Amino acid sequence: MGAGTDLGRVRGLGAAKDGVHHWWLQRVTAVGNLVLVLWFIGSLVRLPSLDYSSVVLWLRQPVAAVPMLLLILSVFWHFRLGVQVLVEDYLHGASRVLAMLALNFYVLAGAAAAVFAVLKIALGA
DSSP states (O other): OOOOOOHHHTTOOOOSOHHHHHHHHHHHHHHHHHHHHHHHHHHHHHHHHHSHHHHHHHHSSHHHHHHHHHHHHHHHHHHHHHHHHHHHHHHTTHHHHHHHHHHHHHHHHHHHHHHHHHHHHHHTO
């Protein structure tokens, strides 16, 4: 049994038992972001120049496009997890629901636009 009261247990009040999973997801995406950002910086440093044509030629290679897609997804997922914590801690009622809807829409739209841009370059459109 937990440390809560009998009445609290009957009402279902207390921890949702989901915090540890969320915490681990934030840490895993943070490590993934660190590795992928280091790869990204290292790749850009090794390019002969940072003009448009050099970056496009680099991004057309699968060795560059796949990690770039992973970086985009990881960064947007990590962003969503972090802002979700802020929304849950500081907003209540209808404003929380609206903020979570806006957050989910923003993350989905931003990630979709970035993925589309990378795929468009990588597939040679």
